[in-house]
Amino acid sequence: MTGDRHILSKTGVPVDDLRLERVDGGWGEMADFSIARETLLHQAEVAASGGHRQLAENFRRAAELVDVPDSIILQIYDALRPFRATQPELAALADRLRTQFQAHECARWVEQAGEVYARRGLLKAADAAKP
């Protein structure tokens, strides 16, 4: 399926240069074995052409998250859980995704959650009373 695509890792290493012998010699860290934004965008195209619209959208959001550090991802996930964040807190996270990481689709996702949580009383207690 990869065909002749020129695939690079997140750190820019061509996938053909990811070789056991190099790792064996001490080269490489996990980032070298991480998927790149472009690769996820390609997978999104493959998914879309197979009729998997939502899977493609997911891959596009994922592409935006490639450069978002693990700790921030875990922080956003936690904020999206019910009763964890106020709407301004969610808005701030969306803003950070947009400005710091150009993660526009992810930002919209978080904002949309904020709107629904406000309407359905799923925000942190302080905000829950005034939807």
Added chain:
Amino acid sequence: MAQSRRFAARAAREINKDTFIHEWPEAGLILMGAPADPLPSLRIEDGEIVEMDGKPREQFDMIDTFVARHSIALDVAEEAMATDSLQLARMLVDIHVPRADVIRLMNGLTAAKLVDVVSHLNVVEMMMALQKMRVRRTPANQAHVTNRKDSPALLAADAAEAAFRGFAEIETTVGVARYAPWNALAVLVGAQTGRGGVLTQCAVEEAMSLTLAMKGLTTYAETLSVYGTDAAFTDGDDTPWSKGFLASAYASRGVKIRFTSGTGSEALMAHAHGHSMLYLEALCLLITKGAGSQGVQNGSISCIALPESLPGGVAGVAAENLLAAMLDLEVATGNDAMASHSDIRKSAKLMLQFLPGSDFIFSGYSSMPKQDNMFGGGNLDADDLDDYLVLQRDMKVDGGLRPVREQETLAVRERAAKALAMVFAAFGFPPITQAEIDAAVAGYASPEMPDRDMAADLASAERFLAGPDTVLGAVRALAKNGFPDVARNIFEIERQRVIGDYLQPAAIFTSDFDVLSGVNDANDYQGPGTGYRLSGPRWGEICDIPQAYDPRQPRQAAPGATLELVENGDAQPGSGLEVVIAVGPAFATRLHQTVNDLPLSSVLAQLLAGITEQGIAARLIKIYRTSDLGQMSFEGSRLSGSGIAIGIQSKGTTVIHRRGLLPLNNLELFSQASQLSLEHYRRIGQNAAGYALGRPVEPLLVPVDNMARLKFIVKTTILHRHETECVQAGRAPVLLTIQQRSRV
């Protein structure tokens, strides 16, 4: 009150340990068609859904909002919703309608409409539809690998065996949560030792699960649970948006995911709001689709006994698997939790996924004994593996597994345990001892594993999780220390994250790390002669279970039990008081044991002893022209001086015949040779002599065993075939004399 011992016997059966209840729709205890379930409807204005299943947009709750925004394909929704549900149901089983055409319309249906469609199918039609609608053409299977002690050596050995047996995915979990990084590591190393390309996961709390994936210790995640009501969802401490974000987070690290849902979970949490299980499951599947998960594990999962307590429960669970496939989602079809006390019921339930095939027939086959299953059982477990392999062979169905041999399996287990011990040493973890390796290789379950210092282990596991070591350290240690193949497989599975092809729907790896998915192995079933067909080497592999033997090779005589019979020309009619023993054409030449494994030398010795101890002579002849017992004894009686003959086939079937009776008539017939002991043969000899002497003879009664036909019909057929191959048409009976080397 009258009491029946038959009713009492049935009451004690396993099936009556299961719980059965009547429907209670208000509590969600109904499979489909609850009075509160909405009727299908959909209204779109300006490209937005303004009414769905009878509810206006203003009344949408969290789940409705999510489904309306993300899950339904608006470009086909009006056409799809306007299509009669019965017609859609027929398209599911119509071989003239390609899968893609069905999927196109299903993408535009609401939850109520989806349920309405499957409500028109009976269970056989559901199976036909699942065969056609599953994503991947080639079916596969997933294993559970866990143990009660979180023993790393045993996890590695069990993962290796599961991979070796053909499981495409392995899921582990923890007894103690802090073991998670170790368990993930043990299963990764074990799996890649057993077979390269097996995907592995560790089911733990969401944040921990994501951390393990980021560290390279897992390659997929599955326990992203979703629910069909707002209340159940938030009780589960998530929302469709938090789960959807997780899905993107995993994909951003190159990790495959599937969601989890299943009938009964909302009722169990008392949050079903009067809706049927299938309606709520349809909502779950729409959430799964809308969030961009490539697939789902469903089929009630850990709640399975709940739908099974209700009318139509097992069919309903098949319907939920089908609903997932209808939405173009990879589906791992449950069978991962104990569904019944009754083996009959468990097997029957399994057939609904096993026969049509699914992307993963089990979303966790307990590949170790169920006592070590930390997911709560497993509908089938390690003890049932041979049964499962036989079912594949019986039904000519690819259930994803292959038969293995004991010695090669033990070698794989040992190598995996040693590989993990090497990695532990490299990381400076408390060592895995040789005693642990030995117990992990050959033991039955974790109680046989030597105890470890848990406090030290957990401290070490926590340091590993927080520290800089990653899976690449394991790759280096293995490559340098005698496990280059394991190192290469782990390296390759990490490299595949960079490529990301296995993020596509229903992806698995072959042992060459080729991806099989809905993209390049799309299910193209469209009736007979299409879709996945079991043939060629894979069918040969399934056929070759270790228990099967070559019927062309008759068993050789046991040492010391050979019998040399010398032929002395044509047998002549006898005179005087004698009993003739007429043996079959393969007797003691090609065949040496009865169907019951009695040596023919011993059988013959007992017959002769029985006759001669009555004071008369015995004469031995061999019949060549037939292998038929009636004809053999008829011939023998014709040549017998007394007119009494014993006919005996080489498989041990025996008859006493008297001259003048029709060939198929007899004095005594012992048709179940499997029931005959040497003592019986002696008494047959005695009785034959008694008839020759004209004494009153009490017929010999042999116990009847209703299992005998089951147990012996194959051997009987093979032995009789060998005997018949020795027939020489037209050859006269031959007189035999014995040169016996051993007396019994």
